[in-house]
Amino acid sequence: MLKFKIFLAALVAASFLTLPGCVWSKSSSLIKKSYETSLESSDSAMLSKQADSTFAAADRTEVSAPVTAMSDTTQTPTTAGASIESTFITEAAPITAESISALPPGTIVDEFLSSEEIVSGCFYYDEISDAVFARMDDNSYKVDCSVPLSDLRYVRVLYYGFDDSVHIGELVVNKKIAQDMIEIFRGLYDAKYQIGKMVLVDDYGADDNASMADNNTSAFNFRMVVGTTKLSNHALGLAIDINPLYNPWIYVLDGKAVIDPPSGAQHADRTLGNLHYLDHDDLCYQLFIEHGFTWGGDWSSSKDYQHFSKTT
Numbered sequence: 001m002l003k004f005k006i007f008l009a010a011l012v013a014a015s016f017l018t019l020p021g022c023v024w025s026k027s028s029s030l031i032k033k034s035y036e037t038s039l040e041s042s043d044s045a046m047l048s049k050q051a052d053s054t055f056a057a058a059d060r061t062e063v064s065a066p067v068t069a070m071s072d073t074t075q076t077p078t079t080a081g082a083s084i085e086s087t088f089i090t091e092a093a094p095i096t097a098e099s100i101s102a103l104p105p106g107t108i109v110d111e112f113l114s115s116e117e118i119v120s121g122c123f124y125y126d127e128i129s130d131a132v133f134a135r136m137d138d139n140s141y142k143v144d145c146s147v148p149l150s151d152l153r154y155v156r157v158l159y160y161g162f163d164d165s166v167h168i169g170e171l172v173v174n175k176k177i178a179q180d181m182i183e184i185f186r187g188l189y190d191a192k193y194q195i196g197k198m199v200l201v202d203d204y205g206a207d208d209n210a211s212m213a214d215n216n217t218s219a220f221n222f223r224m225v226v227g228t229t230k231l232s233n234h235a236l237g238l239a240i241d242i243n244p245l246y247n248p249w250i251y252v253l254d255g256k257a258v259i260d261p262p263s264g265a266q267h268a269d270r271t272l273g274n275l276h277y278l279d280h281d282d283l284c285y286q287l288f289i290e291h292g293f294t295w296g297g298d299w300s301s302s303k304d305y306q307h308f309s310k311t312t
Contacts (some may be wrong), residue, residue, distance in 0.1 A: 097121025101156060105170040109158070113166060122168070123186050125153040125178040132200075136172065139206040145222040145235075152220060152237050153178040157185040159195040169198030172220040174237030175200045176312040180241075180291045181219075187287050196243050196274065208234075212261035212306070215245035227253045241307035242284055243272070246276040249301035270305070278305050 036102050037135045093099070095112045100122055103109065113119050132154050133141070141149070155171040155178055166189075173181055188195070196215035204210040220237040224230060233239035241247075248264035250257070270277060278285050278297060287297060288308040298303025 028054075045247060087268070103168055105156075106197070107168045108161075108165045109168060110166045119158065119189075122158045123182050123189075124155065125155040125173075125175075125182060128152050128154055128172070132172070135200060135202045139202040140172065140200065140221045142206075142222050144226065146231075147174075147222065151175055155181045157182070158189050159196070159198055160189065160192045161184060162194050162196055164192075164194075167195075167198070169195065169217070170200055171198065171218065171240065172200060172237065173240070174220070174312070175227075176195050177238060177310055180293075180310070184284075184287045184291060188284060191283055193283055196276075209261050212241065212244035212248075213263050215243055217242050217244070223226060226251075233309040238312065239307060241306040242308065243276050245305040246274060247278045247297075247298070248307035249302065249304040249306065 011185050019108045069160050078102070095114070095118070097118050098121070100109055100112055100118065109122075113122075118187075128136070145259065151174055152172055153175045155173055157169045157171070158166050159169045163168045169185070171181060195217055198217045201208065201211045201216070201218040201221045204214070204216070206221055206223075208221060208223065217240065219240040220234060221232075222235045223232055224235070234241075245261060245264045247269055249260045250259075250268055252258065259268050267274065267277070278295070285297075286294065291310070293308040293310045296302075296307030296309075
């Protein structure tokens with residue numbers, strides 16, 4: 001009877017070993033446990049040693065599925081409820097700047113930046129693709145937008161977040177300042193300068209106040225200057241707002257003082273000091289000025305501490 005059980009157990013083990021495409025990992029220990037407990041208690045001790053050797057051989061022939069190096073980002077919601085298609089980077093394929101560019105904005109990418117070539121390749125600009133325009137259409141790029149789409153560029157950069165991790169950032173700007181953006185944000189990246197967030201304002205339905213309240217750095221948005229019928233420099237893609245929650249716009253409208261975003265009121269007093277306050281000693285200020293931009297913090301009629309713009 002014992003010989004028959006040994007023969008039967010060996011036959012079962014052999015059948016699992018010869019299954020095509022069988023992956024032996026956790027399943028081998030589960031099969032082993034099931035196999036051992038199916039024997040009578042009086043025989044299990046005698047067979048244990050043989051079972052151990054059988055499953056050890058199976059484990060040595062293990063075929064593993066590719067290991068995923070980054071979690072699935074399928075349908076990751078943005079602040080405004082937009083969604084982004086899933087993207088994977090696996091150990092089975094080499095990591096390149098091109099594969100990183102397929103990841104959604106905001107993704108943390110520290111572990112993939114293994115060379116200067118990869119880092120440099122993550123700073124680039126391109127014409128507005130159909131996929132990007134689908135996000136902009138009737139949001140930042142409104143029906144009456146007078147700026148030709150061909151005048152705009154989609155910019156991708158890397159930046160250090162407030163969490164000290166490296167994130168993917170994105171902007172839409174006028175083609176005349178696209179190279180400026182690459183050079184400025186590369187300088188900020190090299191200095192580990194912190195940016196709160198950097199996604200298109202379209203992720204907020206082109207609601208500038210919602211974007212500012214979320215401390216989102218953004219550029220193009222076809223709109224008027226608040227309280228006027230004059231096009232903002234943002235409408236031309238020639239202006240950018242940096243860390244706006246910590247650098248609010250302070251102005252007077254209809255005789256009343258206004259702070260935008262309202263949640264940034266605590267940062268209106270610039271004497272308090274904060275790591276994220278823009279001023280003349282700040283690296284971000286210095287880089288923008290070097291590239292020919294003017295700063296809203298130097299205006300006399302109002303103080304727009306977040307704002308840099310360029311006349312071309």
